[in-house]
Amino acid sequence: MKNNYFMILLSLISIMICIPVYCQVGIGTTTPRGALDINSPITNNLGLVLPVNSATENILNPQGGTIAEGTIMYDSTNKCVKYFNGNEWSNCLCDTCNSSSTPTVAADCSQGFSGIYQQEVPLSGATYKVTLTNNSFTTANITFQTSDLVLSGVDGITVASVTPTTATIQPGASQIVTYNLSGTPATDGTLNGVWNKITLNCTNNIPVDKMIRVAYWSTYSLGSNNFSDFNSQLINPINYGKSGTHTGNFEGFVFKNITSTLSTLTVEELIDSYDIISIGYDNMSIVDATKIRQYVDGGGLAVINFDSNIGTNIFNAFGGTGNVGSGVLTAVTNTNSINNGIFGNSTNVSMAAVGSFGFVNANQLASNSTILATNGAAAQVFLMGTDDRAIFFWDEGVFRHSSVSGNVIDTPQEIALHNYISYMLRKKGY
Numbered sequence: 038m039k040n041n042y043f044m045i046l047l048s049l050i051s052i053m054i055c056i057p058v059y060c061q062v063g064i065g066t067t068t069p070r071g072a073l074d075i076n077s078p079i080t081n082n083l084g085l086v087l088p089v090n091s092a093t094e095n096i097l098n099p100q101g102g103t104i105a106e107g108t109i110m111y112d113s114t115n116k117c118v119k120y121f122n123g124n125e126w127s128n129c130l131c132d133t134c135n136s137s138s139t140p141t142v143a144a145d146c147s148q149g150f151s152g153i154y155q156q157e158v159p160l161s162g163a164t165y166k167v168t169l170t171n172n173s174f175t176t177a178n179i180t181f182q183t184s185d186l187v188l189s190g191v192d193g194i195t196v197a198s199v200t201p202t203t204a205t206i207q208p209g210a211s212q213i214v215t216y217n218l219s220g221t222p223a224t225d226g227t228l229n230g231v232w233n234k235i236t237l238n239c240t241n242n243i244p245v246d247k248m249i250r251v252a253y254w255s256t257y258s259l260g261s262n263n264f265s266d267f268n269s270q271l272i273n274p275i276n277y278g279k280s281g282t283h284t285g286n287f288e289g290f291v292f293k294n295i296t297s298t299l300s301t302l303t304v305e306e307l308i309d310s311y312d313i314i315s316i317g318y319d320n321m322s323i324v325d326a327t328k329i330r331q332y333v334d335g336g337g338l339a340v341i342n343f344d345s346n347i348g349t350n351i352f353n354a355f356g357g358t359g360n361v362g363s364g365v366l367t368a369v370t371n372t373n374s375i376n377n378g379i380f381g382n383s384t385n386v387s388m389a390a391v392g393s394f395g396f397v398n399a400n401q402l403a404s405n406s407t408i409l410a411t412n413g414a415a416a417q418v419f420l421m422g423t424d425d426r427a428i429f430f431w432d433e434g435v436f437r438h439s440s441v442s443g444n445v446i447d448t449p450q451e452i453a454l455h456n457y458i459s460y461m462l463r464k465k466g467y
């Protein structure tokens with residue numbers, strides 16, 4: 038008994054004489070190894086008893102306000118030690134420290150991602166699911182936050198919310214936690230999801246499908262509502278995609294109107310953002326026409342439509358001479374192999390346009406051009422630009438003629454037009 042009193046007296050003296058700026062306290066030792074050292078010269082047979090409470094929410098800061106980060110307590114309900122990290126209480130410490138190969142709480146991300154993930158297509162109903170199973174004999178109380186799930190690999194997607202935000206999982210029971218995702222995938226590739234919670238973690242991934250990104254300028258261009266039937270043929274997976282007649286490593290087409298923004302975009306931005314640029318019914322400025330030529334030189338594809346006296350600047354930007362004039366209704370395809378493409382043989386096919394029509398003479402084309410359809414001396418469909426990656430049509434009406442209808446490609450004119458689109462896609466390896 039006297040020894041115990043002596044030890045307490047020594048401790049009190051050490052506390053009173055310590056320097057306020059830097060003080061170490063030893064209980065059972067005169068050479069403390071930290072701010073507080075509970076020890077003795079020989080093996081200590083006394084343990085440290087932590088504050089005990091039945092629930093973490095009962096723990097208070099005696100100074101008021103938020104509990105101090107690093108606070109530790111013993112949870113008498115769950116029979117374990119927990120700590121406060123400054124934002125939330127931890128799960129039971131050392132849930133997986135026992136010798137058993139099965140953790141007390143197991144996380145399973147095999148359900149992982151659900152929904153459709155396509156480049157440049159806004160997400161709808163996209164989620165990531167984690168199943169937690171309590172394999173212990175005590176109840177597990179867990180709080181969930183959106184930061185538990187970290188996404189990588191594809192930009193533009195965020196974790197919007199989580200359901201539930203807290204869960205009480207009884208012994209032997211499971212809980213599915215759903216993280217709701219939002220945004221628009223900026224690129225194709227693999228979207229990775231890594232879920233972490235204290236000592237628990239699991240992963241899953243999903244491919245984000247490549248989409249052919251079509252930008253359209255002005256009306257009567259691919260993607261605009263003036264070409265509704267032709268657009269429906271483009272987006273029909275029977276025609277294009279991973280299992281379409283034109284089979285490629287992409288899922289379909291997405292369209293964006295750049296009529297009002299083309300003048301503000303750089304050539305580099307156009308190359309990075311779009312696979313095809315379609316030019317419709319209007320006279321483009323020389324500056325913008327030059328930009329489209331530079332876009333094609335940099336690897337892009339262009340589909341360019343003339344009309345009566347419309348299209349001179351962009352025609353000249355690609356090396357054509359003179360003006361686009363006023364032309365005739367029809368054109369006949371020639372025997373160039375492009376006309377005998379994957380959608381069928383469209384050589385010697387008569388194609389018709391609608392309304393007024395553009396006109397350029399074959400001798401107005403750049404010397405390295407490729408003609409695909411003519412009417413007398415007029416070049417009605419032709420290729421110009423680097424690696425023949427720009428295709429010109431004498432009239433936008435060729436895409437909205439009555440022979441182009443529905444989402445099935447089954448008329449000679451439809452076959453010819455889609456052979457051209459297929460050829461253009463192959464120029465970029467799609």
